[in-house]
Amino acid sequence: MSVAQDEIDRRVGLMKDALRERGMKLTHQRIEVVREIAAADDHPDVERIFRSVRTRVPTISLDTVYRTLATLVELGCVTRATLTPGPARYDANVTHHHHFVCTRCGIASDIIDPGLDAICVSAGTKRLGRVETVEVRLRGTCSDCERDGGTDRIGQHS
Amino acid sequence: MSVAQDEIDRRVGLMKDALRERGMKLTHQRIEVVREIAAADDHPDVERIFRSVRTRVPTISLDTVYRTLATLVELGCVTRATLTPGPARYDANVTHHHHFVCTRCGIASDIIDPGLDAICVSAGTKRLGRVETVEVRLRGTCSDCERDGGTDRIGQHS
DNA sequence: GTCTCTGCAAAGTTTTTGCAGTCCC
DNA sequence: GGGACTGCAAAAACTTTGCAGAGAC
Numbered sequence: 001m002s003v004a005q006d007e008i009d010r011r012v013g014l015m016k017d018a019l020r021e022r023g024m025k026l027t028h029q030r031i032e033v034v035r036e037i038a039a040a041d042d043h044p045d046v047e048r049i050f051r052s053v054r055t056r057v058p059t060i061s062l063d064t065v066y067r068t069l070a071t072l073v074e075l076g077c078v079t080r081a082t083l084t085p086g087p088a089r090y091d092a093n094v095t096h097h098h099h100f101v102c103t104r105c106g107i108a109s110d111i112i113d114p115g116l117d118a119i120c121v122s123a124g125t126k127r128l129g130r131v132e133t134v135e136v137r138l139r140g141t142c143s144d145c146e147r148d149g150g151t152d153r154i155g156q157h158s
Numbered sequence: 159m160s161v162a163q164d165e166i167d168r169r170v171g172l173m174k175d176a177l178r179e180r181g182m183k184l185t186h187q188r189i190e191v192v193r194e195i196a197a198a199d200d201h202p203d204v205e206r207i208f209r210s211v212r213t214r215v216p217t218i219s220l221d222t223v224y225r226t227l228a229t230l231v232e233l234g235c236v237t238r239a240t241l242t243p244g245p246a247r248y249d250a251n252v253t254h255h256h257h258f259v260c261t262r263c264g265i266a267s268d269i270i271d272p273g274l275d276a277i278c279v280s281a282g283t284k285r286l287g288r289v290e291t292v293e294v295r296l297r298g299t300c301s302d303c304e305r306d307g308g309t310d311r312i313g314q315h316s
Numbered sequence: 317g318t319c320t321c322t323g324c325a326a327a328g329t330t331t332t333t334g335c336a337g338t339c340c341c
Numbered sequence: 342g343g344g345a346c347t348g349c350a351a352a353a354a355c356t357t358t359g360c361a362g363a364g365a366c
Contacts, residue, residue, distance in 0.1 A: 025340050025345060046330085061348045066331065082240040087330060100286045113280045119294065122271045128258045129300035136277065136294050142287035183320060183365045204355085219323045224356065245355065322363070332353065339346075 003041050011038035011077075011092050018075040029053075029060050033068040037078055037092045043108040045087035083108045083137075098135055102142035111138065161199050169196035169235075169250050176233040187211075187218050191226040195236055195250045201266040203245035241266045241295075256293055260300035269296065 003011075015034045016026060024030075032053045037044070044052075050065045069090055072078040081089045083099060084106050091110075098111040116136045125131075161169075173192045174184060182188075190211045195202070202210075208223045227248055230236040239247045241257060242264050249268075256269040274294045283289075 023345090027340065027346065029347070059348080063332080063349085064347060067346085070332095080243060082243055085238060085240055085246060088243060100283070100289070102287060103290070109286055111279075111283050111286070113283045115278060115280050116283075119277065120273060121269075121296065122273050125258070125269050125271045125274075125296070127301070128267055128269070128296075129260060130298045130304055131258070131296045132261070132298040134294065134296055136292065138279065138283070138286075138289045138292055140288045140290040143285070146288055181320090185321065185365065187322070217323080221324085221357080222322060225321085228357090318366090320363105320365080322361105324360090324362105326358085326360105328355100328357070330353100330355075332351105334351085335349090337347085337349105340344095341342105 003039055008035075008039045015072060015075075015077045015092075018077050019071070022075060024071065029057055029064050030068050032057050032060070033065055034072070037069070037072070037090055040090075040092065041110060043081055043083060043089040043091050045089050047087060049090070081108070096133070098137065100138040100140070100142070102145055103139055104141055104145040107142055107144075109142070111136070161197055166193075166197045173230060173233075173235045173250075176235050177229070180233065182229065187215055187222050188226050190215050190218070191223055192230070195227070195230070195248055198248075198250065199268060201239055201241060201247040201249050203247050205245060207248070239266070254291070256295065258296040258298070258300070260303055261297055262299055262303040265300055265302075267300070269294070 012034055015038065016031070019026060019030065019034075033049060036049050036053050040049075046062065046065055046069065049069070050060070050062050053060055053065065069078060069080070073080050073090075076094065077092070079091045079094060081091050081099075083089055083101050089108065093110055096117065098113060098116050100109045100111055101107075117134075119134055119136070121131060121134070170192055173196065174189070177184060177188065177192075191207060194207050194211050198207075204220065204223055204227065207227070208218070208220050211218055211223065227236060227238070231238050231248075234252065235250070237249045237252060239249050239257075241247055241259050247266065251268055254275065256271060256274050258267045258269055259265075271294075275292075277292055277294070279289060279292070
């Protein structure tokens with residue numbers, strides 16, 4: 001499963017526009033970070049993005065990746081997901097969706113499931129406050145790990 | 159909203175039993191950490207637990223709190239929740255439940271809502287792997303912050 | 317008394333920040 | 342050319358680990 005080329009292009013365009021609109025410069029480094037996160041659908045962390053971008057821009061530094069991602073989060077082009085303990089993971093899919101997280105290998109897949117979007121919260125829950133987003137998080141073993149066997153690496157519940 | 163005294167006692171008992179069963183010693187420090195997390199329903203982080211326990215055990219160190227919580231997570235008495243960016247938060251409610259996280263103040267409340275437990279995933283979603291847990295995460299503004307106004311402090315999506 | 321636990325300190329991770337030189341516009 | 346951006350380095354924030362003395366059983 002990977003992101004379709006036209007969706008990548010759409011995301012890159014949106015991010016470039018957002019950066020320009022905010023008066024920020026489209027530097028070589030930023031554009032490569034944008035390309036990298038736009039093409040990812042497995043919620044990479046900063047280190048993975050850094051390593052991948054560095055093959056194309058060997059002089060880029062880790063803090064530039066951090067700064068670029070922080071900017072994109074602020075602009076609403078990317079979300080910073082706390083799906084697993086450890087380093088923060090980033091997601092360029094900002095449409096409403098849900099997640100499946102494998103407790104063995106830690107991979108996180110987006111879920112498109114209209115059934116999950118139709119969730120209604122009870123009156124008691126509504127009393128807690130004004131709900132803005134509803135995200136369903138499934139945890140389990142992904143098909144690949146199911147085949148391989150092995151032990152949990154992530155084992156967290158929430 | 160706070161944890162009922164009999165539920166606190168039940169949790170403390172379970173944790174003490176689990177520690178004993180594993181052959182671990184019920185030290186003064188461990189018991190106070192156990193009491194603290196058992197009585198909390200707002201998913202405190204290590205620092206908060208440390209500060210609160212320290213009022214009763216002034217000599218306790220932060221790493222003892224870290225170590226005790228890690229042990230309790232390993233024993234399945236507590237879950238380590240990645241609800242917000244930043245420090246890990248701990249939850250002594252290990253029954254199946256959902257969460258409401260306020261994007262302003264960061265408070266996280268447990269949700270008991272049978273409607274949310276009845277969620278069914280589609281065939282397409284099932285193909286991703288074997289689902290073990292389903293957690294619904296609501297994000298929004300809690301009633302307290304709704305009254306006060308102010309700006310988001312957490313602003314994360316996932 | 318034994319064996320584990322604790323506190324201290326140091327180190328490991330992950331992330332942020334200050335500064336001087338570099339590059340986009 | 343001016344102002345923002347980058348890379349470096351240092352620091353901050355969060356967490357883990359090694360060790361010697363202290364405490365539970």
